[in-house]
Amino acid sequence: MRRFSAEQLTRFVERSHARLCAVLVLLALACFLPGFTTLQPMDRDEPRYAQASKQMLETHDFVDVRFQDEARYKKPVGIYWMQSATVAIGEALGIPEARTTIALYRLPSLFGAIATVLLTYWAALAFFGRRGAFLTAALMATCVILMVEARLAKTDAMLAACSVAVMGGLARAYLSRGAGVLPRRALLIFWTGFALGVLIKGPLVLMFAGLAAAVLSYQERSTRWLLTLRPWLGLAFTLAIVMPWFVAIAIRSGTAFYSQAVGHDMLGKVGTAQKYHWAPPGFYLLSFFATFWPGAILAAIAVPFAWIHRKEEPVAFALAWIVPSWLVFEAVPTKLPHYTLPLLPAVAIVTVMAISRHFVGPHRPAAKLATVLIPFIPVGLTIGLSAANWSFDGTLPYRGLPFMTVASVIALYAWWLFIRNRMLSCLWAGFLAAICLSIGVFGFAQLDLRSLKISPTLAEAVQGLPSGKVRVATLGYREPSLVFLVGTKLEMVDNGAEASAFLKQSDCSIVFVDKRFEVDFRAENERNGIIPALSTRVSGFNINSGKRVDIAIYSVDSGCP
Known part of the structure; x- marks a missing residue:
């Protein structure tokens, strides 16, 4: 009975889409909510976004983005509008000190992270049945980098949601080409994600979709499959959403917004202007084992599978989603761990695909040893945060230690399950370890790091x-x-x-x-x-x-x- 508990749990959950989505939301909230209201504003980007949104409410100017007296022309206005709206609602509901309550500014990121999980499930349904789509989305819900971005009042969680909406629609267009038509819901999700993505972070959504479409069209020697997305109608819809603000900011700032957003922020990342976040090529490959935990090492084991089956259409699409944009990020000198977040749903898809075909398991070369990384991350965080707390404050994170220890033990058990080739149980143990780690690190350990506040x-x-x-x-x-x-x-x-x-x-x-x-x-x-x-x-x-x-x-x- 014990051996089949994970199988029984999965069968119970996958009886309907509604049940699966409800479980995914609960899993996401368990990973995203601990510490959501108690974590201090995290310098430097988060309070810059929050302060600019606060000034919109103070000045009632919802076109010009400013940090104190300085124009903040780095990103379009989308996320500032969302943050201003949530704070205004908080004020209307009588929340005290709403404008300096950082949790209110974080709500769009929380919604974006939950949307990323649910849209990953929707996108993965183009590749799998319910079980595979659920496991793919669950890997996203429990991955470290999405847990972090769900708690930060920035653009990245919402950008990830927009990106996976776009790529899920693109996947349906590619994998069902020949059908001649896409459901209206798929078209609406695709173009809404595209328009909001442009309004939140400019051309990045276009880069993800454009590079993937270019690679796939080259392989097909045709771009006709893209016509099922009804591009002219979709572009008109996108322009109707984004153009009013882009015109308004051009009138207000002249060329200042475009010169700073494109010339300094975007091209500066390609050149040397953003020197403080420089890292060598290979940075994302190394950081991946932390950012995509607990699924990272399983994804690494799945790499040969992706190469062997690269000509299969589902794998080819996932690789077109991942590889071109990943190479761009690795080539650009400015590097931050969250940049590759919109590519991780595709990594999860390939990983679950390899697991479902029994490619990933202890029979793979060096897999038993490599999967020691599953417990290594929670063990490393437990030791590292304890050492930091002792160094800074002369004490230990006593409230978080029990949960971080439990996360380490469960992750160690997940490693043992992998060695026993019980992959479904291994995945569920990883999800449970992620919940405990979130509670321990974000819910409690950060409270004891008083020197950082x-x-x-x-x-x-x-x-x-x-x-x-x-x-x-x-x-x-x-x-x-x-x-x-x-x-x-x-x-x-x-x-x-x-x-x-x-x-x-x-x-x-x-x-x-x-x-x-x-x-x-x-x-x-x-x-x-x-x-x-x-x-x-x-x-x-x-x-x-x-x-x-x-x-x-x-x-x-x-x-x-």
């Missing part, structure tokens, strides 16, 4: 003070999360003289001074005849600079009520 601690210093009267500046510590939590009017000063002059200008002011500038700041105060009060000190570790920080909070509050 510098901006929330600094923001507490101004809570309760009248926002219309108190003025706040920061010297040396300039993370976007501080702007988001303290307020749009937070002033960034460059030296001790400016910080001292800032205090002198108001009788109700606070300045955060990094220890590196403190001697100069005090000297300037003596020259200006100012004696500010040292309220407290905040020490911690800035993960962006990779350095410890010690920040003093000085205040002049004679004019505060």
Whole structure:
């Protein structure tokens, strides 16, 4: 009975599409929700997006995207509209401090991550029956990188949803060519995903679909199969959605948006402008074993299967989805782990395809040894987070340790199941390990890493003070999360003289001074005849600079009520 428990569970789940989707949503929520509301704004990209969305609500300008006084012309407006809408709804529902509640800005990413899982199931139905599609989507729901992006108020989870919608429609057009027509639902999903993808992150959706279509059309020596997507009607639909804002921003900014978005942000990634995220070719191949856990090593074992069966139409489509765009990402100097997220549904499809044909198993060369990576990731995170917590705060993540330990044990059991060639049970054990790891890492361990919560601690210093009267500046510590939590009017000063002059200008002011500038700041105060009060000190570790920080909070509050 025990041996067939995973089989029985799968049979129970796959009795209907509705039941499968409900289980997928529950699985996704179990992986995405722990820590969703308690994780601090994660510098630097997340609070930049959130702050720009907050300023839209403050100014009622939903065309121009700005971070404080600086134009933020890196991406189109889609995600900012979504974040602004969720915060406005939160305010209407009476949520206190809605505009500085980062969880509200994260809701579009959560919805995008759940949509990615469900759309992966829909896309995979073009390749499998219900069971294969479910396992494919479950691999996406439990993969580490989607767990991360579901919790961050950025574009990437929603972009992944749009991309898999487009590629699922493209797969139906390719695999059913000869039928002559696609269902209206498939066309609607395809073109809605395409239009929203353009409005969220510009040309990336076009790159994924375009490169895949080009490779497949070259193999077919024809592009006629693309006509089933009704391209002229679809393009008209896309333009109707995206053109109003693109025209509006051109009127507002002239050529500024296009020169910055294309010239600096997109082409800068190809050149050298984005130097801070440089990595050598092969970066995504190495990071894949962490980002796609727990399915990564199974996917690696499936690589020979993909090569052997590369001429089969389903495999050919999956490879056209993965390989061209992956090579582009590897060739571009600017690299971040989440860039390849929209390609992972295709990786999951190939993996499940290989498993279903009994290609993946302990009989493969070195597979028994290689699959030690299944427990290695949770074990490594347990040890690494414990070491970091001890180094930064002199304690251990006691609340998260039980869950991370359980995740490690279950992952070890998944390895044992693989060795016994019980692949379905191995997959289910991996899913359960991912849930426990999410609870342990995101739900609890991050709460104990207090040294990383510098901006929330600094923001507490101004809570309760009248926002219309108190003025706040920061010297040396300039993370976007501080702007988001303290307020749009937070002033960034460059030296001790400016910080001292800032205090002198108001009788109700606070300045955060990094220890590196403190001697100069005090000297300037003596020259200006100012004696500010040292309220407290905040020490911690800035993960962006990779350095410890010690920040003093000085205040002049004679004019505060």
